[in-house]
Amino acid sequence: MEIGVVIPAAGVGKRMNSITPKQFLELFGKPILIHTLEVFDEHPFITEINVVTNQENVKQVEKLIRKYNLKKVKQVVRGGKERQDSVYAGVVATQTEWVMVHDAVRAFVTAAEISALIRAVNDQQLAATLAVPIKDTIKRVNHAKIVVETLEREQLWSIQTPQLFHRKILLDAHQYAEEQNLVGTDDAMLVENLSIPVKVVEGAYTNLKITTPEDILLGETILAKRMKGSEQTT
Incomplete structure (x- = not known):
């Protein structure tokens, strides 16, 4: 199957308290965006x-x-x-049969996790997302911050x-x-509006989104x- 990837990287990172957009901040001398792109550029199932x-x-x-010689970036x-709006522009630009959307600052996804997501889709299952089980107890509260109910974790x-x-x-x-003036917090939510089932594929807690300085x-x-583990296996 041909798979294209859309990487929305237009955020300004207000919670990072930095004048530099967070996708351009560096980890070990390399921009976060590049760490993210390299995972997909090296994955054999990604076309563009x-x-x-x-x-x-x-x-x-x-x-x-x-500079980093990323060959699959179209x-x-x-x-x-x-x-x-940015994701839609990226999807329009992508011509593959399947499209993967990934946050620019979620730099720690692995090739194995990407492959697991790909295995989850087929002719009957048209949408899937990585996710992890909630660890904490989640409570719903009202406007006065009084607990209304405790949700089933x-x-x-x-x-x-x-x-x-x-x-x-x-x-x-x-x-x-766009027609219904709906805003989704992710693309899966938009697909859910069409009553299309979205398959959840268990990912990893290390696949975090860099949002704050603590991240x-x-x-x-x-x-x-990971670098230490790679050195030990070579």
Whole structure:
């Protein structure tokens, strides 16, 4: 199956408290965005990659792609006002039958996790997402911050990316959302609006999204451990 990847990288990272967008912050001397792109560039089942970013960052992203010799990046697409708009622009630019959407700053996904997601889709299962079971007890509260109910933890999952969809399904979902003025917190939510089942594939807690300065420290720890493990196997 031909699989294209859309990497929305137009965020400004307000919670990072940095003037540099978080996708360009470095881990061990390499931008977070590049750590992310390399995983997909090296995966044998990925055909093409399209990066979506702000107009002012297009040249910077193109320069990084050339510097790190990323062979599968097809183009850098100008993003929209919101993440949803940017993803749609990236999906339109992608011509493969299947499209995977992945956060630019979720740099620690592994090839094995990507492969597991790919195995989950077929002619009957048109959408899937990585996720992990919730560890904490989750409570729903009212406007006064009073507990209304305690939710069944066994049924709750924390959704991650990548998410994988048949391209036509994803395009239909985005177009329907635009027509109905719907905003989704992720692309799976948009597909759910079409009553299409989304398969959950268990991922890993290390597949974190770098959002705050504390996440940088966690990310460095994850990478250091992986680098050490790689050295020990060579």
